[in-house]
Amino acid sequence: MNNIKENLGKLYHPQSALVFYQTKGSAKDTYVEYFDMDRNGAPINAHPLTVREASQLAKALKMAKQEKEPTLKPTGIISNNMLHLDAIKGKAIWFTKGMKREMFFSQSLEIPKGIANVPPLLWVANRQSLYVFALKTDRRPTEKTKLYNAPFFNVYENGNVCMGNVDIRIKKTASLEEFTKAWEDYFFNSYFSHLMNSYNPIKGNCVMLWEELINNRGAFPKEVLKKNKVTLTELM
DSSP states (O other): OOOOGGOOOOOOOEEEEEEEEEEESSSHHHHHHEEEEOOOEEEEEEEOOOHHHHHHHHHHHHHHHHSSOOOOOOOOOOOOTTEEEETTTTTEEEEOOOOEEEEEEOGTTTTTOEEEEEEEEEEEEOOSSSEEEOSSSSSOOOOOOOEEEESSSSSSSTSSBBOOOOOOOTTOOOOOOHHHHHHHHHHHEEOOOOOGGOOOSSOOOHHHHHHHHHHHHHOOOOGGBBBBBBBBHHOO
16 A cells, blocks of 8 residues: 555644624624534533633634735845845835946936946835935945935935836735845836936936946946935834
8 A cells, every 4th residue: 555644734633613603683792602622523611712712713813814915035044135024014125235237218318228337225115115215335224324315317305216107016925035126127127217396316417427327337426415314214
């Protein structure tokens, strides 16, 4: 005979049972009776549901619900660039060091697409929205690290990114790594088009800044960054 034990899943044994009684009529009254189970799975020891038993039931239901809900689970060890993670709310805060990125601009700006150096960035996102801020150094931010306005078009003064007509599609089952990469790709692969509410995020001319960076590919001039009033603690 073949041993099929290894093909079997978890074996669950009945421990208790609930029976709900309800009166008839419009003003229904409900009564819950709790049963223990004997070794044969038969209900015994019937008694009204206690507060302690109700609390245990609520805890079990909450855990089962959380297991079914999508969470931003990392595929391995969480990387050092991750600063804050709320898997239940689907929210993450991370940072990226200064790097070269390909950037796209609308025709109205008359800035050619191309590779440019961008400053270190702080990202705050859930599945519906994205906030981006700039940093002065590549060091891992702390709660005391000063944040600066993201020096890009399409970003409000509070850091909120206007994604325009970009179709955001992040899987509910996305891992933490897939989630952060998706938002970074959405941000840089969309077309930068205009200043939000005529707000200039830098000290100087934003169009001229990116024309210079695209054409000459020099280092990002961090002296043009403007301080933002928000703190990392407030974003968490």
